Structure formats: structure tokens, C-alpha cells
Amino acid sequence: MASIDLQNITKIYRDAKRKRDLLAIDDVSLSVQPNEFLCLLGSSGCGKSTLLNMIAGFEKPTTGTVTVGGKPVGGPGADRGMVFQQANLMPWLPVWENVAFHLRLKGWRKADRRRAAQEYIDMVGLRGFENHYPAELSGGMSQRVGIARALLLNPQVILMDEPFAALDAQTKMDMQEELVAIWQKQRCTVVFVTHSVDEALVLGTRVAVMTSRPGRIRELIDLDLPRPRDITSPRFNDHKRHILNLIREEGMQQRQGVAA
Amino acid sequence: MTALTKSWERLAVPLFILAAWEVFSRSGVLPEALLPAPSVVLHTWADWIAGFDESSQANSGRWLADALSSALRVAAGYAIAAVSGVALGIAIGWWRWVERTVEPTIQMLRPVPPVSWIPLAIIWFGIANKPAIFLVFLGAFFPILMNTIHGVKTADRNLIRAASMMGATEQQLLRHVVFPAALPSIFAGLRIGIGAAWMLTVTAEMVAVKSGLGYVLWDSYYFLRYDLVLAAMASIGLLGFATDGAIKLLMSATLHWQHGSTLQSREG
Numbered sequence: 001m002a003s004i005d006l007q008n009i010t011k012i013y014r015d016a017k018r019k020r021d022l023l024a025i026d027d028v029s030l031s032v033q034p035n036e037f038l039c040l041l042g043s044s045g046c047g048k049s050t051l052l053n054m055i056a057g058f059e060k061p062t063t064g065t066v067t068v069g070g071k072p073v074g075g076p077g078a079d080r081g082m083v084f085q086q087a088n089l090m091p092w093l094p095v096w097e098n099v100a101f102h103l104r105l106k107g108w109r110k111a112d113r114r115r116a117a118q119e120y121i122d123m124v125g126l127r128g129f130e131n132h133y134p135a136e137l138s139g140g141m142s143q144r145v146g147i148a149r150a151l152l153l154n155p156q157v158i159l160m161d162e163p164f165a166a167l168d169a170q171t172k173m174d175m176q177e178e179l180v181a182i183w184q185k186q187r188c189t190v191v192f193v194t195h196s197v198d199e200a201l202v203l204g205t206r207v208a209v210m211t212s213r214p215g216r217i218r219e220l221i222d223l224d225l226p227r228p229r230d231i232t233s234p235r236f237n238d239h240k241r242h243i244l245n246l247i248r249e250e251g252m253q254q255r256q257g258v259a260a
Numbered sequence: 261m262t263a264l265t266k267s268w269e270r271l272a273v274p275l276f277i278l279a280a281w282e283v284f285s286r287s288g289v290l291p292e293a294l295l296p297a298p299s300v301v302l303h304t305w306a307d308w309i310a311g312f313d314e315s316s317q318a319n320s321g322r323w324l325a326d327a328l329s330s331a332l333r334v335a336a337g338y339a340i341a342a343v344s345g346v347a348l349g350i351a352i353g354w355w356r357w358v359e360r361t362v363e364p365t366i367q368m369l370r371p372v373p374p375v376s377w378i379p380l381a382i383i384w385f386g387i388a389n390k391p392a393i394f395l396v397f398l399g400a401f402f403p404i405l406m407n408t409i410h411g412v413k414t415a416d417r418n419l420i421r422a423a424s425m426m427g428a429t430e431q432q433l434l435r436h437v438v439f440p441a442a443l444p445s446i447f448a449g450l451r452i453g454i455g456a457a458w459m460l461t462v463t464a465e466m467v468a469v470k471s472g473l474g475y476v477l478w479d480s481y482y483f484l485r486y487d488l489v490l491a492a493m494a495s496i497g498l499l500g501f502a503t504d505g506a507i508k509l510l511m512s513a514t515l516h517w518q519h520g521s522t523l524q525s526r527e528g
């Protein structure tokens with residue numbers, strides 16, 4: 001079981017064109033416990049993806065350290081599974097080859113890859129679509145392939161960047177349910193980026209509400225709501241009201257800041 | 261629409277042109293030797309291929325040998341161009357330092373028309389297969405190279421990210437992501453390249469080689485055998501068409517995953 005530790009992270013993007021530096025993340029410290037489901041919630045441009053990409057190893061923090069399972073993150077690697085907003089499937093490979101891509105890299109034989117992929121294809125409910133190509137899948141199905149592909153790594157940590165943002169309401173709900181079931185079964189640690197308050201409250205064990213740019217953690221909220229989450233329950237709505245208030249204040253402060 | 265009416269659509273224009281040509285050249289407006297009728301060309305061509313009445317004189321029955329020697333030159337030059345063009349293209353597209361060191365030289369050589377290399381090719385390689393192969397290589401190399409570079413540079417960065425998140429090394433990225441992602445572009449380059457390859461074999465054979473379809477074409481011109489000139493032109497066209505068709509087949513077999521996602525796959 002791996003925990004994630006962010007210590008005094010700042011991230012400055014050098015804008016070479018405009019000769020200006022952009023402070024995207026300002027001194028964020030955060031630790032995520034094993035088997036936690038943390039939702040990163042914040043408005044567009046507040047630095048959620050930046051933070052996630054630093055855990056993934058695509059970006060290096062300007063100052064501060066990121067450790068996963070006690071080891072500093074040096075770059076992207078198969079110890080963490082990542083699900084992107086766009087499924088990012090290899091269009092030239094059929095579904096099962098996409099799911100088993102990691103095993104292809106490890107040099108497994110075709111028959112073994114095929115067998116190993118099946119378990120995860122079944123898990124995300126895509127039995128019967130093994131030989132379809134990405135161009136023949138719907139958005140929701142592609143996203144499932146992306147999830148199966150991340151799960152096959154059997155990672156201790158799964159990072160998700162608004163994976164359901166492009167889906168319709170019904171598909172989104174189904175996928176959220178499936179994701180929670182998988183997380184409960186695999187006992188992995190999940191960091192889930194979203195800008196939907198409802199989504200964060202349906203999924204997370206904890207929600208980190210971020211400020212507008214530069215991104216900081218505004219508040220960490222523990223969710224002790226029973227699962228499956230009832231979005232009409234009073235306690236759910238108490239949390240929702242509280243978070244919406246935070247976001248409203250945040251928006252107001254930013255507008256004042258711009259005016260001043 | 262039935263297959264029969266469809267093939268009629270394709271054949272109507274060429275058949276009309278052939279018929280009009282036949283009538284025109286038999287009408288006696290021009291001396292027949294200057295514009296031989298299609299039937300005459302066909303007759304000479306048949307003799308060139310099968311050798312039954314020596315109407316193609318010394319070439320009688322030698323078509324296969326001529327076609328083969330041209331085709332082998334195309335094959336050799338094209339294979340070298342394809343392998344080196346794709347390999348160098350991937351390197352230039354992927355590594356910045358390779359781009360910085362190699363690309364300027366390439367961009368300076370590229371505008372030089374391949375045919376202008378003929379004098380040097382003859383001096384370096386003599387009169388035989390080698391100068392022809394060298395010219396074919398030059399003609400096919402640049403389109404293949406440029407298209408490969410383009411394919412690599414436009415490969416989806418997110419796919420590379422996804423693969424490196426699954427533990428891919430740089431070599432694996434090139435092999436399992438960048439190369440397949442660049443394949444549609446590479447094939448576009450290969451198809452332009454094959455056209456250039458035939459063009460340059462024929463050019464080389466007219467000047468620097470004593471065999472092949474291009475040589476027969478030029479030689480027949482000296483002997484005023486315009487029927488043979490036309491038969492040679494038709495042979496070259498046919499072989500070019502066939503090799504391009506073969507590459508197209510290979511392409512649609514390799515890029516079958518594109519079916520349903522591109523305009524190309526539309527029924528038309």
C-alpha cells in the first residue's frame with residue numbers, strides 16, 4: 001500500500017513568449033493515505049492537472065518534493081496507473097492489445113497477453129469488444145479501456161484527470177459506480193481530479209478544495225458518508241453547500257484581486 | 261450500382277480516346293509512322309513480349325528481360341531509399357540534436373533535381389546499374405524522408421505520455437508508439453517515392469544505361485520506331501501503376517485500423 005506525499009510544492013511555468021513567469025502552484029503540502037480516494041476539486045486553470053502531472057512524473061516541481069510509497073518520483077512509470085481525460089488509446093491496436101499494452105512492453109507472448117487482458121476487460125464490462133478498434137468505440141467505452149489498461153498494471157496508485165468529463169450523465173453515473181467498486185476491490189490509492197462538486201462527493205473519501213490561481217489547498221474535507229452515496233441525503237447536501245460556498249468566496253476574491 | 265456498370269464508368273473515357281486515335285491515325289492526316297495507330301502499337305508490343313514475327317526487330321521477345329532489369333533497378337534504389345528514409349526520418353523527427361545537425365544539409369540537397377546528378381553519377385558509377393540505382397534512390401529518398409519526419413512530429417504526444425506511464429523506454433516508445441503513429445505519413449511518402457523511382461529509372465536508362473524499358477524507348481526514337489516508343493511508354497505506365505497498386509494494398513492491410521475513422525474509407 002502506497003501513500004503519496006507532497007511537500008511544499010511550488011510550480012512556476014516559464015512563459016518564454018511573453019517573458020513572464022506564471023506561478024501555477026503555490027506551496028502545497030498534502031499527504032494521501034493508502035487506500036484513500038482523494039478528489040482534487042477546483043475551478044478551471046487552478047492547477048489540478050499540474051499537481052496530478054507532478055505525481056505522475058510528467059512535470060517536475062520547481063521546489064518541493066513528491067514521494068510515492070516513500071520513494072521520490074523521478075519520472076513516469078508503471079508503479080502508478082494514469083487515466084486521462086481523453087482515453088489516449090493506440091488507434092492501431094484492438095481493445096485487448098490496448099489493455100495489455102504494458103505486457104507487450106514487457107515482452108510477453110501474445111497468448112499470455114490475451115489471457116491476462118481478459119480479466120480486466122470483463123471487469124470494466126467490455127466483454128465482446130475485445131477485437132474492436134478504438135475508432136469503433138463510443139467515448140464511454142474508450143474511457144473504460146483506458147481504465148482497464150491502468151488497472152492491469154496492478155498499481156498501488158491510480159491517477160485520474162477528469163476521466164468522465166466528456167461523458168453523458170447516465171454513462172457518467174454508471175462509470176462512477178464501477179470505479180468505486182473496483183477501488184474497493186483492488187484497495188488502491190486514488191487521486192481523482194474533477195471540477196464537479198457532485199462527482200467529488202459521490203466518489204471521494206476526502207475532498208481537497210483548491211483556490212484559484214495560484215493553486216493552494218483551501219480546505220481538506222473528510223467525507224464519512226455511507227456508500228453508495230445518496231445525493232439527496234441532508235448530510236450530502238450540507239457538504240455540498242459548504243463546498244459551493246468556498247468556491248463562491250474564491251471566485252469573489254479572485255474578481256476583487258483582478259479589480260485591485 | 262452493379263460492378264459491371266461501375267467498370268464501364270472507368271473504361272468509357274480511355275476506350276473513347278483509343279477509338280478516336282485509331283480513326284485519326286488511319287485517316288492519313290499525318291504520316292502513319294509519326295502517330296502509329298493503337299492496333300499497330302499493340303501488335304508491336306505483343307511481338308516485343310512474345311516474339312512471333314519480329315515486328316519489333318531486335319527487341320522481339322525481349323520484353324520480360326527489359327521490364328525485369330528496369331524493375332530490379334527500381335526495387336534496389338527504392339528499397340535503399342525506404343529503409344534509410346524511414347530510419348533517418350524517425351531520428352530527425354525524434355531527437356532535436358539530430359535535427360539540428362542533419363536537417364540543414366538535407367534541406368540544401370533536397371531542391372537539387374535528381375536528374376542533375378546524372379553527370380556525377382556516371383563519373384562515379386560508370387554506365388550500368390549503379391548510376392540508375394543511385395538516381396532512383398535520390399528520387400525516392402526525399403519524399404519518404406520528409407513524410408516520415410512529418411509523421412513523427414505530428415504523433416500524438418498524449419499517446420507517448422500514456423505509454424511512458426506504462427513504463428516504456430525510449431526505444432520502446434519509438435517502436436511501439438512513434439513508428440506506428442507515423443505509418444500513415446510514411447505510406448504517403450512511400451507512394452510519392454514509387455512514382456519518382458520509375459521516373460528516374462527511365463531517365464537514367466535513356467542516358468546512362470544500355471538496357472531496360474527506358475533504353476528501348478530512347479533507342480527506338482533514334483530508329484524512328486514510334487510504335488515501340490509508345491509500347492515502352494505504356495509498359496512503364498503499366499508497371500508504375502502495378503507497383504503503386506501493390507503499395508496501396510500493403511497500406512490498406514497495414515492501416516486497416518483506420519477503416520471507419522477516415523474519409524478514405526468512405527464508399528466511393
Ligand SMILES: Nc1ncnc2c1ncn2[C@@H]1O[C@H](COP(=O)(O)OP(=O)(O)OP(=O)(O)O)[C@@H](O)[C@H]1O
Pocket residue numbers: 013014015022024042043044045046047048049050051195213
Ligand atoms: N506546460 C505549461 N506551460 C505554461 N503554463 C502552463 C502549462 N501547463 C499549465 N500551465 C498553466 O498553469 C495553470 C494551471 O494549469 P492546469 O492545467 O494545471 O489547470 P487545471 O486546474 O487542470 O484546469 P482545467 O480544469 O481547465 O483542466 C494554468 O494557468 C495554465 O495556463
Ligand SMILES: [Mg+2]
Pocket residue numbers: 048049050161
Ligand atoms: Mg486539467
